[in-house]
Amino acid sequence: MYKECLTLVRSxxxxxxxxxxxxxRTEFREKASLDDPEKIAHAVxxxxxxxxxxxxxxxxxxxxxxxxxxxxxxxLGQAFHEQxxxxxxxxxxxxxxxxxxxxxxxERLSLQELQRRADALAAREDALREEEGDVLRVTR
Numbered sequence: 001m002y003k004e005c006l007t008l009v010r011s012x013x014x015x016x017x018x019x020x021x022x023x024x025r026t027e028f029r030e031k032a033s034l035d036d037p038e039k040i041a042h043a044v045x046x047x048x049x050x051x052x053x054x055x056x057x058x059x060x061x062x063x064x065x066x067x068x069x070x071x072x073x074x075x076l077g078q079a080f081h082e083q084x085x086x087x088x089x090x091x092x093x094x095x096x097x098x099x100x101x102x103x104x105x106x107e108r109l110s111l112q113e114l115q116r117r118a119d120a121l122a123a124r125e126d127a128l129r130e131e132e133g134d135v136l137r138v139t140r
Contacts, residue, residue, distance in 0.1 A: 001047055002028050008054040024050075083128065 005028070009021050031043045109117075 001044070001051070004051055005047065005054070008051060012054055013057060 005024050006021065009017060009024055012020065014020060028047075031040075034040050034043060
């Protein structure tokens with residue numbers, strides 16, 4: 001798997017190819033000392049997703065007039081979406097417990113409050129993405 005990643009990254013169409021090459025080497029070295037079977041399985045899954053992603057791009061001819069790319073439908077993984085749904089369900093249940101059923105009018109928020117909440121959600125989403133940061137990120 002390690003050799004396949006390094007072979008694919010050598011033909012990967014990116015300006016940051018060498019940086020990506022070094023990142024893969026470093027990450028494999030860090031993961032080599034894992035003992036927990038669940039963490040090992042997760043690392044293997046992430047590596048396989050990275051290989052699949054690189055395979056999609058390595059066959060692309062940059063000189064061609066037409067490119068066809070199939071983008072991954074779920075790059076953040078199922079765990080991210082499940083956690084998001086659980087948080088939404090929890091918020092809905094709290095609202096119902098507070099007497100704000102779905103049919104009742106919602107509270108009016110100021111622009112500043114809306115911005116504060118949007119910033120908090122964005123920060124939480126970034127934190128979740130960092131947790132899922134083991135996913136190989138492909139840059140052009």
